[in-house]
Amino acid sequence: MTLAVTFSSLTDVDFWVSVLVLAGIYAIVAVGLQLNTGFTGIVNFGMAAFMAIGAYTMAILIIKAGFSFWLSLPCAMAASMLFGVLVGLPSLRLRADYFAIATIAMAEVVRLIAQNARGLTGGNQGLFCDINNPSNCYTNTWNDLSDSINNFISNFWADPPSLLPLLIVIWVTLGIATFVLMRLQRAPWGRVLRAIREDEDAAQALGKNTLRFKLQSLAIAALLGSIAGFFLALDLRTVHPLDFEPLVTFFAFSVLILGGLGSYPGVAVGSVLFWFVLEGTRFIDLPDPPFTETRIAAVRLAITGLLLIGLMAFRPQGLFGKRQEMVLGE
C-alpha cells in the first residue's frame, strides 16, 4: 500500500483562504462557547441553533420581507439573543448537565423547523439566490461591498482571492469580539461569571443574582452565534438546514478544547489548527481502492479525532488553558 502526499494543492492560496474563513467562523462560535463553558460553567450544546437563527433571519428578512441587508443584521442578532433568553429562562435553572441536554434539544428543534417550514425557509432546498431573479438575493449587498474591497486591494495585490474580503471582515470581527470579551472578563462582571463557574451556591450566598448573569452570558453567546451564522451564509451562498447540524457545535467544542478552556486568544489558534488538520488531510492521497472518496472523508475525521485524543492525553488543558485552574476547579 502506498501513502503519498501531493503538495500541489498545499500552495493553493484560494484553498487556504477558504480554510481560514471557516476557521474564523468557528472561532467566533467557539469564543461564545468559551464565555459560556470556559468562564460561566454552563455547557451550551446549542450554538448551531443561534447560527441558524442568525442566518435564516437575515436571509428571510431580505428575500421575503424586503429588508435591506444592513437592517436585517441587527434584527437577526436581536432575534437570536431573544431566543437565547427565552430558552435560558427555564433551562438555566436546571443543573448544568440538564441544561446541556436542553440546548441540544433546542438546536434540533430549530433545525427541524428549518427543514419543515418550507414556505419560510425553503425546507430541504434551503434559501439561495434565484437565478431568474438575481435582484432578490441576500448576498447582493455583500457581493458589492466585497468587490469594492477587492478593487481596493488589487492596488497592492493583483488578482486577490475572491474570499479575501470575507476573510478580513470575519477576522476583524473575531478580533473585536475577543478584545471586548477579554475586557469584560477582567471586569467585576467577569469575576461573578467565574464565581458561578466555580460554585453557583457560593455566588448566590454572596448576593449575586446568578440566573441574570447566566442569561447575559447565554445572550452574548447567541449574539456571537448569529454573527457566525451570517458569515457562514455569506461564505456558502446558501442557507441550508444541514449546515446547522449538531456536528457544527461539536466541531466548535473541539476548537474550544484544542485552544484551551479559559483562554480567549487560544480559541483562534485552536480553530486554525483544527481546520488546517481537517482540511489539510484532504491532501493525503490514499490508493483507491480500497480508499473511496467517502472512506477518505471518514479517515480525515478519524485523524482529527486522534489528534484531539492525543492532545487530551498529553495536554488536557489545551494549548492555552491553565492547567492549575483545571485541576483546582474539580
Add this chain to the structure above:
Amino acid sequence: MNEAASNGKPLLEVEDVVKRFGGIRAVNGATLDVRKGTITALIGPNGAGKTTLFNVLTGFYKGDRGSVRFGGEQILGEHPYEIAQKGMVRTFQITKALAAMPVIDNMMLAAADQPGEQLRNLAFRPRAARAREKQVREQAMGLLGLFNLDELANDYAGTLSGGQRKLLELARALMAEPTLLLLDEPMAGINPTLGARLLDHMRGLKQDLGVTILFIEHDMEVVMNHSDRVVVMAEGRVIADGEPHEVRRDKRVIDAYLGEVVVDSAAGEAPPA
C-alpha cells in the same frame, strides 16, 4: 454574658418553620429568635435539622410553612441572593472556596454595590466601576491582613489549607458587610490554634462591627463559653432557647443532646479529644 445584648431586640424571628423532604419533616415547626448584637449558638444532635433550617433561612430551600422575619421584614421564599443583599450572609458546612480563583478575587467578589457587575455600567460608567474596584481591593486587603491571609492574596484559593479556607470564607462573608452572619460549623476540621483565632474574630465582629452571629457548633466547650444565647434543636423542633447556663441545666436538653456532654464538662479541664 452581656446583659444588654441578651435583652436586645430580635433581628431574626423564625416562627413555626416547616421543611419537608417527601414524608420526612427535616424542620418541623421551628421557632426561635436571634437577638441583635448577640452570638447565638444553634446546637443539637445530628439530623436535628440545623443545617436544613440554615438553608431555609437563607433561601436555599423553600420553606413549606411558617414565617421568617429579618429586621422586621418577611423573607421566607425569597431568593438566596436577595436575602444576602439584605444583610444575612452565610457560610457553608463544607467550605465553598472558589478554588480556581485567586484569594483576592474571592474577597472582591463579595463586595456589595459594585456597579461594574452590570454590563450597562461597564459600557457607560466605567469610571464608577474602576473607582469602586479600588475601594473594594483596599477593603479586601485590609480584611485579609486581619485574617493573616494577605500574603496569599494572589494564590489560587484551591491551594489553601482547610483551616485557611475557613478563614477565607469568613473574611469573604464579611466583605458583603452583613448585619447577621450565619456560620455552619465554623470550627469543624480546623486546628485548635486557628479555632481560637476564629473565636476571637467572631467576638471582635460582634463588639467592633456590631455584627450579629448565629452559628451551628458541636463543640460544647465553644458553645458554652463563647455564645450569649443557645438554641437547641432536636427532631426538627427547637426544644430550648436561653443563656448557656440555663440551657445546660434544661432537662429536655440533657435528655436529647447534652447527656454525654455532662461527662465532657466534668472532665472540663482536659483538652478536647
